[in-house]
Amino acid sequence: MHELSQRILRVWRENVGPRILPLLTTVRFIGLMIAAFALWGFYEIAEGVLEQETQSLDTRILMAIRQWHTPFLDRLMVVITNLGNPSVLLVASLLLAAFLLWRKRRAETVTLAIAAIGALGLNVVLKDLFARSRPELWQRTVDVNFYSFPSGHAMMSVVVFGIIGYLLAAHLPRWRLVIATLTVLLVCAIGFSRLYFGVHWPTDIVAGYAAGTVWLVACILSLEIWKRRYRRVPSERQRSLTSAPKVKAKG
Helix, strand or coil: CHHHHHHHHHHHHHHHHHHHHHHHHHCCHHHHHHHHHHHHHHHHHHHHHHCCCCHHHHHHHHHHHHCCCCHHHHHHHHHHHHHCCHHHHHHHHHHHHHHHHHCCCHHHHHHHHHHHHHHHHHHHHHHHHHCCCCCCCCCCCCCCCCCCCCCHHHHHHHHHHHHHHHHHHHHCHHHHHHHHHHHHHHHHHHHHHHHHCCCCCHHHHHHHHHHHHHHHHHHHHHHHHHHHHHHHHHHHHHHHHHHCCCCCCCC
16 A cells, blocks of 8 residues: 555656646736636626616716716726727737737737627627626717627727736736736726717626736736746656757777
């Protein structure tokens, strides 16, 4: 029995451990907790929307925001809400992807493309699944189409601006806090602009943030795992070359 346990430990150290442990250190515990909490939040909101438990609260919040309207805020919110248009976000993603390709950042380019296109596709599927009508509490001043839940502006802005902020923070570590703060403020402003114009219910915005956070964390973790594996393979090859016995030339 003792020999069997020693054999199992030896196999773990030589084969399993070197592959599993780096993976576990890459998949950050905090990131997984954030994704799990966001997924739970989306489930709770979705359940409430399907059972129409949030309709009264949603209406009261929108009517309260309606009292804040001013000509200056109207113009400002148009600019902010346009920053969250899926078409604008996709164009920004393509431009950044082209820059990353030019810098030979293939993994980051692929992750950015998957994040943006995946978020758009997931949002369309969720909207069609829940088929929630948009608010009609006052006359709309911005054009909208398709269903309301979850908010495409909220979900896409979290994913696209989130992955852009993450990439910038990775290359500019001294500005990490500033980049994170500006990213959060921009995403929150885009979500609020949708409430300001009355084209989304508040639960649409929160659900969009939740679903977008889950997808964002998944994309970032996949990028980190790929980078860790990419760094490990060349280092293992280098160690094997340096440890190879040298053959002296004769003559």
